Amino acid sequence: MKQVKIEGIITPVITPMNADESINVAELRRQVNRQIESGVHGLFCFGTNGEGYILNGEEKKLVLETVIEECGGRVPVYAGTGCISTRETIEQSKMAEAAGADVLSIITPGFAAASQKELYDHYAAVAGAVNLPVVLYNIPARTGNALTPETVGKLGQISNIVGAKDSSGSFTNILGYIAASENCDQFSVLSGSDQLILWTLKAGGTGGIAGCANVYPRTMASIYNCYQAGDWEGAKRHQESIASFRACFRFGNPNTVVKTAVALLGYDVGRCRAPFNQLPEEGKEALKKVLQENEEKGMR
Template identity: 75%
Template sequence: MKPIELKGIIPPIITPMYEDESINVAELRRQVDRMIENGVHALFPFGTNGEGYILSGKEKQLVLETVIEQCNGRVPVYAGTGCISTRETIEQSRMAQAAGADVLSIITPSFAAASQDELYTHYKAVAEAVDMPIVLYNIPARTGNALAPATAGRLAEIENIVGVKDSSGNFTNILGYIDAGKKKTNGKFYNLSGNDQLIIWTLLAGGTGGIAGCANVYPHTMASIYDLFMEGRIEEAREANESIQSFRACFKYGNPNTIVKTATRMLGHDVGPCRAPFNQVPEEGIKALKKVLDENEAKGMH
C-alpha cells in the first residue's frame, strides 16, 4: 500500500447527466479540470453529492475511470465504494483498486440497523480484501447507522484504515474521532469534516481537511480555507469558511445534493439535473439561489 496524506479540500464531485439521466462524460471531464484549476486538493467521485447512492455498478466504474484518466495524477482520487452489503462493498472496492483510485471512502451500510460489532466486522473484511488506504464515512442522517468513536478507534488499529470522514454535523463526534485516532500505532489517522461549515474548526482541532459538497459551487473559495489555514492566516480561513453560510441556508429548499447541482447548473455548467425522484427545487428556492449566487459573485467567490 503506497502511503498518502489525506488532507485539504476534497470535492465529492458532481456526476453530470443529460436530461435522460445518462452520464455526461464530456462535462465530467470539464468539471474535473475546473476543480483542479481552482486549487482543490483531491477529488471524490460518487460521494453523496456525486449521487453514488443512485448509480449502477457500471456507471460508477465509468465515472471513476473517467475522473482518474482526466486527473492524470494531478491530485489524488478517492472512490466511494460503500454499499449495503459487505460482499458488494468488497466488489466495488476491488473495482476501484483495479481502476487506479488512491483512496477508498466507505460509507456505513444503510437501511438495516447495524450493531457496532457488525460495523467493525464489515470494515475489517473490506480492509482485508484490498491493499489500499480506507477512510471510514459516517453520515447517520442518511444511512441510519452511526459509527461510534470507540469503533473508529478499534478500526484504526487495522493498518490500511487510515482516517474517517464525519458528516454528522456533531462536532463532539469529530473530537471523539480525533481522540480515538491518536491511539493508532501503525501510522497516522486522518480526520476530515464532511460538514462544510465545520472545516475550519476541524482543522483547528487537529483534523486535516474536509470533503466539501459546496466546493462543486465554490471550488476556489473552499480550497482557500485549507490553504489559508496552512499559511497561518487563521482569521482569513475562518472568514472563507463562513462565506458559504448564505448558500447553505438554501438547503432548506430541497435535498442538499439537488441544491448543489442546481446551483452549479445556474452558474452555467452543463451538469444537468439530479436523477429522479431527487430532482426538484421549488420556484422560491430558485429565486433564493439566484440571489445568493449573485451576491457571492459580487464578493468574488468562485
Template identity: 55%
Template sequence: MKTNQIRGIIPAIVTPFHDDESLNEAELRAHTRRMLDAGVHGVFPGGTNGEFFAMSASERLRVLDVVLDEVDGAVPVYAGTGAVTTREAIELSVAAEKAGASALSVITPYFGAASQPELIAHFTAVAESVSIPVILYNIPARTGNAIAPATLGELSKVPNIVGIKDSSGNYDTILQYLDRVEGQDFAVLCGNDALILWALLAGASGSITGVANVHPETMVGIYESWKAGDLEAAKRYQSSIRALRTVFRHGNPNTVVKIATGLLGRPVGPCRRPFSSLSDAGLAELREVLDADQARGMR
C-alpha cells in the same frame, strides 16, 4: 498513497448527467478539470454528492475511470465504494483498486440497522480485500447507522483503514474521533462544510466537501489560509458559504449543490429523479445568494 497525503480540500464531485439522466462524460471531465484548476488537494467521485445511491455498479466504476483519466495522477482520487452489503462493497472496492484509485471511501451500510460489531466486521472485511488505503464514511442522517468513537478506535487498528470522513454535523463527534486516534497516523476529515475551519483548528486533516462543486477556490482558501496561519482570511472564507448552505433547508443538499453549479454556467445537469427539483422559493433564494456571491467575487 501515503497517509500524510490525505489532507486538504477534496471535492465530493457531482456526477453530470444529460437531461435524459444518462452520464455526461464530457462534462464530468470538464468539472473535474475545474476542481484541479482551483487547486484542490484530491477528488472524490462516487460519494453522496455524486449520487452513488442512484447509480449502478457499472456506472459508478465508469465515473471513476473517467475521473482517473482526467486527473492523470495530479492529485489523489478517492473512490466511493460503499454498499448495503459487505459482498457488494468488496466487489466495488476490488474493482476500484484495479482501476487505479488512490484510496477508497466506504460509507456505512444503509437502510438496515447495523450493530457496532457488525460495522467492525463489515469494514474490516472490505479493508482486507484491498491493499490501498480505506477511509470510513460516517453520515448517520442518511444511512441510519453511526460509527461510534469506540468503534473507530477498534477499526483504526486495521492496517489500511487510515481515515474517516464525518458528516454527522456534530462537532463533538469530530472531537471524539480525534481523541480516539490521537497519536496515530490517522486522518479525520470534516464532511460538514460549515465546520471545516473549526475541525482544522481541532486537528482534522482536511475536508471532503460538496460546496466545492460550487465555489472550489473559496473552499481551497479555507484550508490554505489556515495552513498559512492567516486565521482572519480563513474565517472570511468559511463565513462566506453560510448563505449558500442556508438554502439547503429547501431540499436535498445534493440537489441544491447541483442546481447551483448549473446556474453558474457549468452544465452538470439534473439529479436523477425523484431528487431533481427545488421549490420556487428555494430556487429564488438560491439565485439571490449566487448573485451576491458573484458580486463578491466568490469562485
C-alpha cells in the same frame, strides 16, 4: 499500499447527467479540470453529492475511470465504494482498485440496523480484501447507522484504515474521532460538514470533503490553504462566506441545491436523477440571488 496524504479540501464531485439521465462524460471531464485548476486537494467520485446512491455498478466504473484519466495524477482520487452488503462493498472496492483509485471512502451500510460489532467486522473484511487506504464515512442521517468514536479507534488499528469522514453535523463526534484515533498511526479525521471544516482543522483534523466545493472550489480550498499558512482571519473569512449559500439547503435536498447551483453557474451538469431532483421556484430564486451576491464578493 499507496501512500496518500489524507488532507485538504476534497470535492465530492457531482456526476453530470444528460436529459435522459445518462452520464455526461464530457462535462464530467470539464468539472474535473475546473476543480483542480481552482486548487482543490482531491476528488471524490460518487459520494453523496455525486449521487453514488443512485448509480449502478457500470456507471460508477465509468465515472471513476473518467475522473482518474482526466485527473492524470494531479490530485488523489477517492472512490466511494460502500454498499449495503459486505460482499458488494468488496466487489466495488476491488473495481476501484483495478481502475487506479488512490483512496477508498466507505460509507456505513444502510437501511438495516447494524451493531458496532457488525460495523467493525464489515470494515475489517473490506480492508483486508484490498491494498488501498480506506477512509471510513459516517453519515447516520442518511444510512441510519453511526460509527462511534470507540469503533473508529479500533478500526484505526488496521493498517490500511487511515482516516474517517464525519458528516453527522456534530462537532462533538468529530472531537471524539480525533481523540479515539490518537494512538493510531497517521490517522486523519475529515469534516463532512462544510461549516465545520475550519474548526476541525483547529482541533487536529486534516481537512474536509466539501460538497460546497462543487460551487465554490477556490473559496473552499482557501479555508485549508489560509489555515496552513497561519492566516486565521483569512481562513475564517472564507469559512463564513459559505453561510448564505448553505442557507439555501432549507429549500430541498442539499445534493439538488448544489447541482442546481452549478447549473446556474453555466455548466451543463443537468439535474439530479429522479426522484431526487426537485427544487421549488422560491428555492431557485433564492439560490440565484445568493449566487449573484457571492459573485459580486469575488467568490469562486
